Amino acid sequence: MIQQYEFSLPAFPRGYHLITSKVLAQLSDLPQTGLLSLFIKHTSAALTINENADPSVRTDFESIVNYIVPENLPFLKHTLEGPDDMPAHIKASFIGTTVTIPITNGQLNLGTWQGVYLCEFRNHGGRRQLVATVYS
Template identity: 60%
Template sequence: METMLNKIVPENLPYKHCAEGPDDMPAHVKACFLGSSLTVPITDGRLHVGTWQGIWLCEHRDEAGARKLVVTLNGCPRDGPTPNSPLSPLASTNSSR
């Protein structure tokens, strides 16, 4: 992947933005191709991807600083509140009550 990204976005082009180093602007362009967020399916507590799928964390700079990973979980546990449970925010909108 890095070889292909370097062919598409060479680091030696005369970029105008280089305030943080010569690899800064190419890193921005490469990040645009790959994105900066990801939705990951989890089923029964396990990563739910295909046989040949995986998750890559990519750093496009040669001299990058420290990075932080933010994980946000959406959903509810299988044994958690149901839509009819008094704990569920949907309980007040249920027309059967």
């Protein structure tokens, strides 16, 4: 059986935001076993799974990704939407639009220190649309 949910997240400031509980709030009861595929319908934000306990991880993510893909690179052509736009597209492609999580005993089978992150790369990204597909 396949169930699909489409929902919006509120606008978040630029950065890395734990959204595991917000995603779970949008889903009906999870099956005993299965998979959750979570997809973001945007090209300037991404999804990832990582450390959910120490908030400094979020700061370090922002720092290293901005170091790898800085704003205001002189050779970028796609600049009409601001200096954060093209770097946001590149960062989103590097990190990705989808995460897949196993479901075990009716719960997401994440590791002890894992959580789902929205990676917001725009200064003013706005609401983000997600599609959650549950396979059982």
